[in-house]
Amino acid sequence: MHGVVVSTERLTPSMVRVVLGGEGLAGFDPSGGTDAYVNLAIPPAGAPYGPVFDPAVVREEQPKELQPARRRYTVRAWDPAAGTHGELVLDFVVHGDSGAAGPWAAAAQPGDVLVFQGPGAGYTPNPGADWHLLVGDESAVPAIAASLEVLPAGARAFVRLLCDGPEHELALPAPAGVDLVWLHRAGAEAPADLLADAVAALDLPAGRGHAFVHGEADEVRALRRHLLGDRGLTRADMSCSPYWRRTMTDEDWRAVKRDFVAAMESDVA
Numbered sequence: 001m002h003g004v005v006v007s008t009e010r011l012t013p014s015m016v017r018v019v020l021g022g023e024g025l026a027g028f029d030p031s032g033g034t035d036a037y038v039n040l041a042i043p044p045a046g047a048p049y050g051p052v053f054d055p056a057v058v059r060e061e062q063p064k065e066l067q068p069a070r071r072r073y074t075v076r077a078w079d080p081a082a083g084t085h086g087e088l089v090l091d092f093v094v095h096g097d098s099g100a101a102g103p104w105a106a107a108a109q110p111g112d113v114l115v116f117q118g119p120g121a122g123y124t125p126n127p128g129a130d131w132h133l134l135v136g137d138e139s140a141v142p143a144i145a146a147s148l149e150v151l152p153a154g155a156r157a158f159v160r161l162l163c164d165g166p167e168h169e170l171a172l173p174a175p176a177g178v179d180l181v182w183l184h185r186a187g188a189e190a191p192a193d194l195l196a197d198a199v200a201a202l203d204l205p206a207g208r209g210h211a212f213v214h215g216e217a218d219e220v221r222a223l224r225r226h227l228l229g230d231r232g233l234t235r236a237d238m239s240c241s242p243y244w245r246r247t248m249t250d251e252d253w254r255a256v257k258r259d260f261v262a263a264m265e266s267d268v269a
C-alpha cells in the first residue's frame with residue numbers, strides 16, 4: 001500500500017504529523033487495535049525504483065545497499081471518509097538528523113509518497129478492566145492518544161508520559177478525570193528511570209488493571225519488571241513492547257531484539 005502526503009504539521013519541536021491520502025490507501029483497515037501500526041519502507045536516496053514500489057519485489061531484485069529502511073509507525077488516526085480513499089495520520093518523533101524515518105518526516109512535503117505494509121495491532125483497552133495504566137515515551141504517544149480516545153467517560157486511567165520538556169507536551173484527548181502527567185527528561189538526574197519511578201509512586205486501585213507499556217527498550221523492561229513483580233499484574237493484563245533502543249538504529253535493534261525480549265521475559269516469567 002502507499003499514501004501520498006496531503007499535509008504535514010509540526011506538533012511540537014520533536015513531533016511531526018504527516019497526513020497521507022490517495023488511492024494507494026484503498027482497502028486500508030486498522031480497526032484491529034488502538035496500537036495499530038504500519039511497516040514503512042523508506043528507500044535510500046537515489047534508489048532506482050519508486051516512488052511507488054512493491055517491497056517484496058524490491059527485496060528480491062535489489063542489492064542490500066538499495067533496500068528500503070523498514071520502520072514501524074502507529075496509526076494515530078484513520079478517517080475512512082476523508083479524501084478519496086480515506087486519510088491516515090502518522091505522528092513521527094524527530095530525534096535529530098540521524099535515521100531514516102525521523103528525517104523523512106521532517107522533510108516531507110505534500111505529494112511525497114510513503115510505501116508501507118500492514119497494519120498489525122495487539123492492544124485495545126479492555127472494557128472489562130477496573131482501571132487502565134498507559135505509560136511510554138513520545139514514540140508511544142500516538143498509540144496512547146488513540147487508546148484514550150476510545151476510553152468511555154468515567155473510565156479510571158493513569159497515564160505517565162515522557163518527553164524532553166514542557167514545550168514537547170501535546171494536548172491529548174483524555175476523558176475527564178484521567179490522571180495524566182508528563183515527565184520531563186531535561187534536568188532529571190536519571191531520565192531513564194523517570195517512568196518506572198513515577199509508576200512505582202502511583203497508588204493504584206484494587207480490581208483488575210489493564211496496562212499498556214510501550215517505548216524505549218530499557219524503560220519498558222524496568223516497567224514490566226515492576227508491574228509483574230511488585231504489582232501483581234498478569235501478563236495477560238499487560239501489553240508490553242520495546243519499540244526502540246537508545247543508541248541503536250532500528251536495524252541494530254531488530255538484530256538483538258529477540259534476545260532482549262527473552263531476557264526481559266526471564267526477569268519475571
Ligand SMILES: Cc1cc2nc3c(=O)[nH]c(=O)nc-3n(C[C@H](O)[C@H](O)[C@H](O)COP(=O)(O)OP(=O)(O)OC[C@H]3O[C@@H](n4cnc5c(N)ncnc54)[C@H](O)[C@@H]3O)c2cc1C
Pocket residue numbers: 037071072073074075091092093094095098099100101102103138139140142143242243244245246247248249250251
Ligand atoms: C509497533 C511500533 C510502533 C511505533 N510507533 C511509533 C510512532 O507512532 N511514532 C514514532 O515516532 N515512533 C514509533 N515507533 C518507534 C520507531 O519505529 C523507532 O523510534 C525507529 O527507530 C525510528 O526510526 P528512525 O529511522 O527515525 O531512526 P533509527 O535509524 O532507527 O535510529 C537512529 C538513532 O536515533 C535513535 N532513536 C530512534 N528512535 C528514537 C526516539 N523515538 N527518540 C530518540 N531517539 C531515537 C536511535 O537509538 C539511533 O541512535 C514505533 C515502533 C514500533 C515497533
